[in-house]
Each structure stands twice: as C-alpha cells, then as structure tokens.
Amino acid sequence: MISENTETRSKKENRVALITGSGKGVGAGIVRVFTKAGIRCCINCNTNRAMADQLLEEVQSYGGEAFIYQADVTDPAQRKGMVDAVIEHYGRLDILVNNAAMQPNRFIDGYDEELFRWLWNINIGGYFHMVRECLPYLKESPLGRIVNISSVHGKRPTTFDAGYATTKGAIRQFTRELALELLGTGITVNAIDLGGCKIEFKTGNAKWVTYHPMEINNPTMERRNLLVVPEDVGHVVYFLCSEEAQTINGHGVRIDNGLLLT
Numbered sequence: 477m478i479s480e481n482t483e484t485r486s487k488k489e490n491r492v493a494l495i496t497g498s499g500k501g502v503g504a505g506i507v508r509v510f511t512k513a514g515i516r517c518c519i520n521c522n523t524n525r526a527m528a529d530q531l532l533e534e535v536q537s538y539g540g541e542a543f544i545y546q547a548d549v550t551d552p553a554q555r556k557g558m559v560d561a562v563i564e565h566y567g568r569l570d571i572l573v574n575n576a577a578m579q580p581n582r583f584i585d586g587y588d589e590e591l592f593r594w595l596w597n598i599n600i601g602g603y604f605h606m607v608r609e610c611l612p613y614l615k616e617s618p619l620g621r622i623v624n625i626s627s628v629h630g631k632r633p634t635t636f637d638a639g640y641a642t643t644k645g646a647i648r649q650f651t652r653e654l655a656l657e658l659l660g661t662g663i664t665v666n667a668i669d670l671g672g673c674k675i676e677f678k679t680g681n682a683k684w685v686t687y688h689p690m691e692i693n694n695p696t697m698e699r700r701n702l703l704v705v706p707e708d709v710g711h712v713v714y715f716l717c718s719e720e721a722q723t724i725n726g727h728g729v730r731i732d733n734g735l736l737l738t
Contacts, residue, residue: 497576499528505706511540
C-alpha cells in the first residue's frame, strides 16, 4: 500500500503522469495511488467533467497534486493541447497511462461502420497517437514509463462483443511492438490485462447499449462476482512505473481475481 504521509515519499516521485480517461473508474483509481505517492497527475476526462472535479477535490484533500484537462483522445488538436498543458504546468512528463476506452457490449450484427470506427479510434487509435504526442518528453525522463490498460477480453473469447475484444487484442500487440522499438531509451512499455472491475459505469454503454446479452452471464463461474477495484489496478501500475520494475518490459499483467482460472 502507498502511504499518504508525504514525508515518506521517494525523491523520485517528483515525476509527472498523464492518465487518459481518468476522471472516473480505473483511471481515477490510478490517479489516487499515484498522487498519494507524490506523482503529479493530469486528470483527463472527455464528457464527464463533474466526476473529474470530484476526483480533483479528493486528491487535494489529502495533499496530492493534479489538474484536469478535458480532451477527446481521438482529436489531434485536443491531444496535443493536453500534452502541451502538462508541460506548461509541470515542465516534464514521465509516465503515460493509456486508459481512455469504451465498451459497447454488442454482438457483431449490432455494429455499424460508424460505431466500429469510433470504437477503433478510441480504444487503439487513442493509445497509438497519445504515445506519439508524449514520446519526445518521455525520452527525456530518467524513468520513462508507458502502461496500456488492456483486458482479458483481448486473450479469451467471451461470446460477446468481438469489436471490443479485437481492440484489446490489438493493444497487447501494440505494447509488445512498442517495447521492442523503444529498447535502449530507458522507457518500458507494459499492459494491464484487466478482468471485471467495480466502476461507476462503462463508457459507451449509456449511449449505445440498451441490453446486455444473456450469454455474458455464465452461472458456472462461481467466482465471477469477485471484482477488483480501481485502486487494485493503481497499485500494480505504480509498481510497473517504478525503478524496481525496469526489467519488466513488453508484458501483460493480468488483474482479475483469478477469474480466468475458473
């Protein structure tokens, strides 16, 4: 666990992190862990500014340091504006956590071209282009890190939402390729293969989905209700961003309470 006592913070934790999609859910859990460790954060939200404001108030209440930047990661000008704002605020960028994503929960005949294009532009395009924007600054960091939030859906078929699963599989391969490309820069690139996580709601469901396929509920999986919480993810991401994790590169760490074993 990360202590909230600022006197115990490592001198290395003057680092700066940009976490996309971090106004709520998994991203917010990562922000909480990072800021309690002394890492300054850019909280990125797109449409739900109110939840990001609540998170910032919480962070400030325990002495953490962060600011909010509202941006759509699919928009080139907004991506650049967000990275520029981080440099303007803090003068550096050490960590990029790609987390902004959406999950329609649709069978394939429930997709049209517009929805699939939107899904792809967010879930993999956003990751790819955020790395491109951040890379010049990450290369200047003494402890540069990239962590991509993926999903167990990228590895194991789940009988629903082939579109979402395809993007998550792409994230895993993107992570491997990028880790290999950046060998020698000091930047490590890893992924989180996330299982069920207790969050407020999934981006995309409210706008696009009016039902959940019955096939996603498998009554034989006795442990399927043992969800992880966002801070569980935050602690693993924090370790992957540490100096101690320097030799972990190009990997995917599964966080699912062992559900893929059932």
